[in-house]
Amino acid sequence: MANFNLKINGKTQQLDVDPTTPMLWVLRDHLKLVGTKYGCGISQCGACTIHLDDNAVRSCQLPISAVGDQNITTIEGLSENGDHPVQLAWMEEDVYQCGYCQAGQIMNASAFLKKNPNPTDEEIEGAMNGNICRCGTYTRIKKAIKTAADSKIA
Amino acid sequence: MTRIKTQYNRRSFIKVSAAAGGGMLIGFSWLNGCNPNTPEPEPGVAMPKEWFEINGYIKIGDTGLVTIYSPNPEIGQNVRTSMPMIVAEELDVPWENVVVEQAPLNTGWYQNQFAGGSLSIRLSWNALRMAGATGRRMLMEAAAKEWGVQVSDLNASNGAIKEKNGERSVTYGEIASKAVGIEVPEEVELKGVKDFKLIGTSIKNVDGKKIVTGQPLFGLDFHRDGMQLAMIQHPPAFGMTVKDFNEAEIKSMPGIKDAFIVDTTVEEPGGFDEKGFKQLIAIVGDSTWELMQAKKALKANWETTGELESSEIHVKRLEKALVSGEIMESRKDGNPEATFKKAAKIIERTYSAPFIAHNTLEPMNFFANVTADSAELIGPTQTPEALEGSVSKLLNLPLENVTVNMTRIGGGFGRRLYVHFGVEAAAISKKIGAPVKLIYSREDDMTQGTYRPTYRSVYKAGLDENNNLIAFTVKGAGLPEGPVFPNRFPAGAVENYSAEKIKAPTNVTTGAWRAPRSNFTAGAEQAFLDEVAEAAGKDPIDFRLELFDRAINNPVGEKHEYEAERYAGVLKLVKEKANWGVTKPDVHRGVAAYFCHSTYVAEVFDMVLNNGQPVVEKVWCAVDCGIVVNRDAAKNMIQGGVIDGIGHSMYSQLTFENGAPNQMNFDKYQLIRHSQAPKEIEVFFVENEIDPTGLGEPGLPPAIGALANALYKATGQRHYHQPFMTEKQVVG
Numbered sequence: 093m094a095n096f097n098l099k100i101n102g103k104t105q106q107l108d109v110d111p112t113t114p115m116l117w118v119l120r121d122h123l124k125l126v127g128t129k130y131g132c133g134i135s136q137c138g139a140c141t142i143h144l145d146d147n148a149v150r151s152c153q154l155p156i157s158a159v160g161d162q163n164i165t166t167i168e169g170l171s172e173n174g175d176h177p178v179q180l181a182w183m184e185e186d187v188y189q190c191g192y193c194q195a196g197q198i199m200n201a202s203a204f205l206k207k208n209p210n211p212t213d214e215e216i217e218g219a220m221n222g223n224i225c226r227c228g229t230y231t232r233i234k235k236a237i238k239t240a241a242d243s244k245i246a
Numbered sequence: 247m248t249r250i251k252t253q254y255n256r257r258s259f260i261k262v263s264a265a266a267g268g269g270m271l272i273g274f275s276w277l278n279g280c281n282p283n284t285p286e287p288e289p290g291v292a293m294p295k296e297w298f299e300i301n302g303y304i305k306i307g308d309t310g311l312v313t314i315y316s317p318n319p320e321i322g323q324n325v326r327t328s329m330p331m332i333v334a335e336e337l338d339v340p341w342e343n344v345v346v347e348q349a350p351l352n353t354g355w356y357q358n359q360f361a362g363g364s365l366s367i368r369l370s371w372n373a374l375r376m377a378g379a380t381g382r383r384m385l386m387e388a389a390a391k392e393w394g395v396q397v398s399d400l401n402a403s404n405g406a407i408k409e410k411n412g413e414r415s416v417t418y419g420e421i422a423s424k425a426v427g428i429e430v431p432e433e434v435e436l437k438g439v440k441d442f443k444l445i446g447t448s449i450k451n452v453d454g455k456k457i458v459t460g461q462p463l464f465g466l467d468f469h470r471d472g473m474q475l476a477m478i479q480h481p482p483a484f485g486m487t488v489k490d491f492n493e494a495e496i497k498s499m500p501g502i503k504d505a506f507i508v509d510t511t512v513e514e515p516g517g518f519d520e521k522g523f524k525q526l527i528a529i530v531g532d533s534t535w536e537l538m539q540a541k542k543a544l545k546a547n548w549e550t551t552g553e554l555e556s557s558e559i560h561v562k563r564l565e566k567a568l569v570s571g572e573i574m575e576s577r578k579d580g581n582p583e584a585t586f587k588k589a590a591k592i593i594e595r596t597y598s599a600p601f602i603a604h605n606t607l608e609p610m611n612f613f614a615n616v617t618a619d620s621a622e623l624i625g626p627t628q629t630p631e632a633l634e635g636s637v638s639k640l641l642n643l644p645l646e647n648v649t650v651n652m653t654r655i656g657g658g659f660g661r662r663l664y665v666h667f668g669v670e671a672a673a674i675s676k677k678i679g680a681p682v683k684l685i686y687s688r689e690d691d692m693t694q695g696t697y698r699p700t701y702r703s704v705y706k707a708g709l710d711e712n713n714n715l716i717a718f719t720v721k722g723a724g725l726p727e728g729p730v731f732p733n734r735f736p737a738g739a740v741e742n743y744s745a746e747k748i749k750a751p752t753n754v755t756t757g758a759w760r761a762p763r764s765n766f767t768a769g770a771e772q773a774f775l776d777e778v779a780e781a782a783g784k785d786p787i788d789f790r791l792e793l794f795d796r797a798i799n800n801p802v803g804e805k806h807e808y809e810a811e812r813y814a815g816v817l818k819l820v821k822e823k824a825n826w827g828v829t830k831p832d833v834h835r836g837v838a839a840y841f842c843h844s845t846y847v848a849e850v851f852d853m854v855l856n857n858g859q860p861v862v863e864k865v866w867c868a869v870d871c872g873i874v875v876n877r878d879a880a881k882n883m884i885q886g887g888v889i890d891g892i893g894h895s896m897y898s899q900l901t902f903e904n905g906a907p908n909q910m911n912f913d914k915y916q917l918i919r920h921s922q923a924p925k926e927i928e929v930f931f932v933e934n935e936i937d938p939t940g941l942g943e944p945g946l947p948p949a950i951g952a953l954a955n956a957l958y959k960a961t962g963q964r965h966y967h968q969p970f971m972t973e974k975q976v977v978g
Contacts, residue, residue, distance in 0.1 A: 121475075134913060193607050
C-alpha cells in the first residue's frame, strides 16, 4: 500500500492503495467513478479510456504509481452538464445500443477531436480502431464524430 | 378502433394503491440513491408531490408527470424506450411528460419478462396497448363522474380530458387521484393504426444522457455499502472438474477475505441452467485488482472426467454426423435423389462455421444478497424468471422469497439467457453470509462456454435443361444441434426437396447466440442460391422471385414457415432502393434475403477493393417487421445486425486444443472494428399495419450471405468456411 494524491476531474483525491493497481480499478472500486468501463483488461477494447492531461489512455494499463501530477479526466468529468460537443453529438445521432462501450468511445473521440478538429473518414477510423463496439454502432459513432467536428466547438 | 377485452392481462391492471409514492409497486430505484423513486423528469414538468398508481405499468403524478414501467430486460434492443412508447400512445400523453423506470420481475403483473427470440415487442404489443388504453379509460371515467356526464361526452388526448361540447377540461395529473377508485374496465378501445402519434416516429433513447455521462446503469456498476466482491475460476478445459487448490495461500493474500469451492448444481436443471462448470473456485475480497492477483496465484488440481476435445475432433465429428448422424428433424417433398439423376446440372457445396463466443462487452456479473430466508438478486439477466427459479431451487427457498431486479445490460446476444452467474453469486453470498457482487474477468467470460455451436452443412441443387431448379437438398450437422430449419425457404418452392437437421455430441457447452442457427444457415443457403442462380444464368434476385412465385401460386408439400409474398416484398423493395441492375465501375454487388423471428430482411452489399482489400461501401436493407414502433432505433438494430454479421463471419472463431479454447481475450479473438465496418447502411421498412415483430436478430443472418456474394463478385473467390478472412478448412 502507498499514499497518492491524484487530480481527478478537477478535484484532488487522496488514496491509499497497492501502487500496481491500474487506474481503472482505482476509479471503479475506490472512487466509485464507474463510468469508466472494464472490457478486457489488456488494452484491446478501449472501454476503459480516460484522459491523462489531453491524451486518451487505457486506464486498465495505467498503474496509479505512473500518474504523478498529471490531470485525469473521466467520462463523469468530461463536461459539467453532459454538454460536451461529443456528448451532444452522441445524443443527436442516438448512437448507442447497449451503451456499455460508449464512455470509452466518447473519451477517445473527444481527445482525438481536440488534436484533429477536422478529421477525414480514414483518420476517424484510424483513431477509433482500438475501441470495440460489440453491438455494431460504428457507422453512427463515425457520424456523431463528424457532427461534433462540424459543431466547431469540439 | 379495436375493442379488446382486458382479461388477457387483467391481473396487471388491478389498481394497487392510492398511497403517495408507495403502494405495492416497488420501483427499482437504486440509480437515484439520494432520491428514491423519483426519476429525473425532463425540464418542463414539475416533480409531483403525490403519485397515483393506475395499474402495473402506469403511475401518474399530480403535476401530470407519468411514470411508465418498462417490464423487459434492456440489452441494447431499446425496449426501455419502445415499450413505454406503446403505453404512452394508448394513454395519449405527451412524451415530454413521461419518465421510464425498469419494472422488477413480477410474474403476477407482467407476462414474458425476458429478452430473447426478438420477442419483447411482439409478445407484449397487446398488453402494453391495453395498459395505456385502460389507464386512459379510467381517467376519463373519473372525469365523467366528477362532472356528472357520460364518458362518450369526453375526449382524452395529450394528457388532458376535455368535454366535447363544453368548456371543462382537466389534466391527467389533476384527475389521477380520482382514477384510483375507478373499477378496471371489462374492455377498452384501442387506437386505429392511422391515429398513432408516437408509434412510428423516432424517439431518442431514454437513457441517452446517462450513457454519455457515465452514470451507473449496468450490473457491473452496482454498489451497496457492505457488499463484498468475488471472482471465480472455472476449470481450464471442457471435460475437467476442480479437485482442490492452494486455499491457505490464497486466503493469506492482501485484500482476500475467503476462498472456497462452490457447488452450483440445481436439481432438475432447466434449459438456462449451467451444463458444464458447476463446481468452481470462488475468491472473495475487497477489490477487483486484489482478486485478480489472487486468481493469478491460484494453483489448482483439475481432474479429467471427460474427453478433451480439439477442433480436429470437432470437424471429424461433423463430417461423420453428415454421413450417419442422428436426424433431429426433417422434411421431404417429391423425390430429390431420383431427380438429381436426371438433372442437366448439379451443384453441391459444403459450408462450415466455427464455435463463437457472445463476448458481450460487459462481462458476466451479478449481485446477490442471501439471508436465511430470502435472496435478493440484482444485475444483468435476459431471463429474470428463470434466474428466480434456479436460485429458489439452489437455496431451497420459496419463489416468493427470491426477488430479481434488472440493471441495464451491457450486451445480451443470448448470453444472458443463461443464469449460472446469478446462481453462482447466490451460492457465494450464502457461503459467506453477506451481500456480494460476482465479477467475471474477460478470460473467465470467454472460456466459460455457452458458445454458438459449430456447424457444417451440405447443399445440393439440380437444374433441368431449361435451368429450372428441380431438386434441392440440405443436410446440416451441428455440435450439438444441427442448423437446418426444414420448413423454411426454399421449402414449398421446389418440387423435390429434402432437409435434415442432424445432431452430434460435444462436451463444449453451447447456447443461443443472436439468431440461433439462422446466423449460419442464412449465409450458407443464400451464398449457395447465388451460385445456383449463376449456374442457371439468372439474375440472383429474379431467380429468388421465381421461387417465391412458385411458393405463392402453387406451394409444394405441407405448410412452410414463411409468407412468400412478404419475403418477395423485401427483395423487391431492396431491388428498387439499391437500383439493382445498374452497374457502377469497380463496385461489386451481393444480395441476400432471409426470414427469421417473424421478420423479413433483404440486403444488398456494395463492395470495392481498396489496395486489394475488400471494403463494404454501402449496404441497403429492406425490412418487413410489421408496424415500426421507434423508427430510428429500429434502423439502429438492423445496422448493428449487419455489422455483427459481417464481423463474426469475417473475423471471429474459437478453436480448441485439449478441451480448452485457444482464444481467451480480444488479442487473439477478433471482433470487427471501426475500419472494417461498412461506410454507410441505409434501412427501409415495408409500410403495413401488421402487428410488430422483432428486430434484435433478423438483421444479422442475411448480412453473411450478401457479404459472401459480394466478396465473390469482388474477388472471384467463393467463400464456404467462416471466418472468411482466414478461410481455414479447420473449424471448431
